[in-house]
Amino acid sequence: MGASGGGVRKVVDCRVCGGTDWQEVVSFGPVPLANGFLDPTDSYDGEPYYPLGVISCRSCRLLSVTHIVDPEILYRDYPYVTSDSDTITRHMRYVADTCRERFGLSPGSFVVEVGSNTGSQLMPFQDAGMRVLGVDPARNLARVAAERGVETLPDFFSAETASAIARGHGRARLILARHVFAHIDHVAGVVQGVRGLLSEEGVFAVEVPYLLDLFGQNAFDTIYHEHLSYFSVGTLVSLFERHGMRLFDVERLAVHGGSILVFVQRDDGPWPVRPAVGELLELERRAELDGDAVYRDFALNVDRVRDELPALVRRLAAEGKRIAGYGASAKGNTILNVCGFRPGELEFCSDTTSLKQGKVLPGTHVPVCSPEYAKAHAPDYYLLLAWNYSDEILRKEAGFLSGGGRFIRPIPKPVVVSADAL
Numbered sequence: 001m002g003a004s005g006g007g008v009r010k011v012v013d014c015r016v017c018g019g020t021d022w023q024e025v026v027s028f029g030p031v032p033l034a035n036g037f038l039d040p041t042d043s044y045d046g047e048p049y050y051p052l053g054v055i056s057c058r059s060c061r062l063l064s065v066t067h068i069v070d071p072e073i074l075y076r077d078y079p080y081v082t083s084d085s086d087t088i089t090r091h092m093r094y095v096a097d098t099c100r101e102r103f104g105l106s107p108g109s110f111v112v113e114v115g116s117n118t119g120s121q122l123m124p125f126q127d128a129g130m131r132v133l134g135v136d137p138a139r140n141l142a143r144v145a146a147e148r149g150v151e152t153l154p155d156f157f158s159a160e161t162a163s164a165i166a167r168g169h170g171r172a173r174l175i176l177a178r179h180v181f182a183h184i185d186h187v188a189g190v191v192q193g194v195r196g197l198l199s200e201e202g203v204f205a206v207e208v209p210y211l212l213d214l215f216g217q218n219a220f221d222t223i224y225h226e227h228l229s230y231f232s233v234g235t236l237v238s239l240f241e242r243h244g245m246r247l248f249d250v251e252r253l254a255v256h257g258g259s260i261l262v263f264v265q266r267d268d269g270p271w272p273v274r275p276a277v278g279e280l281l282e283l284e285r286r287a288e289l290d291g292d293a294v295y296r297d298f299a300l301n302v303d304r305v306r307d308e309l310p311a312l313v314r315r316l317a318a319e320g321k322r323i324a325g326y327g328a329s330a331k332g333n334t335i336l337n338v339c340g341f342r343p344g345e346l347e348f349c350s351d352t353t354s355l356k357q358g359k360v361l362p363g364t365h366v367p368v369c370s371p372e373y374a375k376a377h378a379p380d381y382y383l384l385l386a387w388n389y390s391d392e393i394l395r396k397e398a399g400f401l402s403g404g405g406r407f408i409r410p411i412p413k414p415v416v417v418s419a420d421a422l
């Protein structure tokens with residue numbers, strides 16, 4: 001293990017309700033950053049590790065990470081490029097179509113995206129003649145977005161940036177925040193900023209991993225330092241209420257292992273509250289998210305994978321099987337590091353992202369290679385670290401499977417997938 005990093009602080013007050021009565025849920029000890037890909041070197045002694053775990057606020061049931069790493073460390077140079085996988089491309093098209101049709105957007109409407117990455121989600125709006133503005137602190141990505149023709153402010157979204165945007169561009173009909181809200185510590189400031197930037201009929205569309213899916217799928221690999229909050233609909237409703245906003249609709253989606261897309265407006269906004277909100281609140285009530293037991297059960301399920309997965313991989317290795325990783329996702333790094341995998345246990349990790357190829361994974365230092373290299377050096381087993389793209393990947397790798405290759409799907413519990421399972 002490398003150095004324990006500076007730039008980290010322990011969570012004391014709940015970022016949603018201010019409460020301080022926390023239930024401890026899981027604690028993984030010191031873990032390197034999930035997107036902390038490294039250049040290969042002889043020694044990784046300086047690699048920063050930070051404590052990782054989650055706790056649940058007994059007042060509002062926000063599930064929060066235990067320690068917050070300085071966002072300047074996490075995001076200024078960020079290797080995560082919004083996936084151009086079929087799954088995500090289709091999903092972004094769906095989000096754009098849904099918002100356009102439901103909320104009466106038309107050419108000239110102003111659309112802002114928080115955490116806009118390389119601009120892919122804004123492009124369909126821009127193509128339909130709308131004015132768009134991305135906001136993303138990753139300077140490397142904001143540059144790429146600008147080169148692709150999507151105007152992007154290379155900064156963190158805050159109440160201050162929101163009012164500067166309103167002054168310069170006017171109010172927004174739609175503010176998008178896909179898989180970024182869970183990354184934000186100062187949620188109150190961001191929600192206030194959003195409220196000030198939205199027009200009267202404006203909509204804030206937020207997509208986050210869903211707490212019920214985290215538990216239902218045992219998707220503990222979404223737990224990493226970037227994800228500060230794990231939300232239920234109930235917690236989001238109370239968060240927005242505190243800041244003069246109303247959550248009026250919600251959809252469950254399969255992306256990223258199970259997410260919710262919630263639609264929020266100012267509390268004087270025109271959109272009627274849809275039945276889906278009450279239905280999910282009822283589901284959450286029945287799941288007893290307000291009691292301690294469900295969080296204890298989750299911790300037991302996580303421990304089971306932490307025991308079984310390394311045992312399975314080590315048994316196969318002892319039988320002489322060659323094992324590699326498939327998909328160098330941030331989630332995958334949580335799995336490897338939280339399960340205690342060591343350097344050398346995976347021969348390589350295949351990934352389509354050119355920014356990651358040639359680097360090594362944080363913690364385990366497994367070399368990341370291109371799919372072409374992987375194909376030429378196909379192992380006996382792939383550990384499916386990008387399990388959230390399971391269908392797409394198994395389809396794509398039908399040849400590997402029919403040639404006798406196998407996948408290990410780690411979550412919800414480790415299983416081996418071979419051609420006859422298709």
Ligand code: TMP
Nearest residue numbers: 083085327328329350351352353386389
């Ligand atoms: P994500 O879950 O954060 O989108 O990360 C998925 C990672 O998996 C990303 O680095 C791209 C990679 N990947 C592949 O290597 N092959 C694939 O077929 C897919 C869908 C993803």
Ligand code: ZN
Nearest residue numbers: 014017057060
């Ligand atoms: Zn709370």
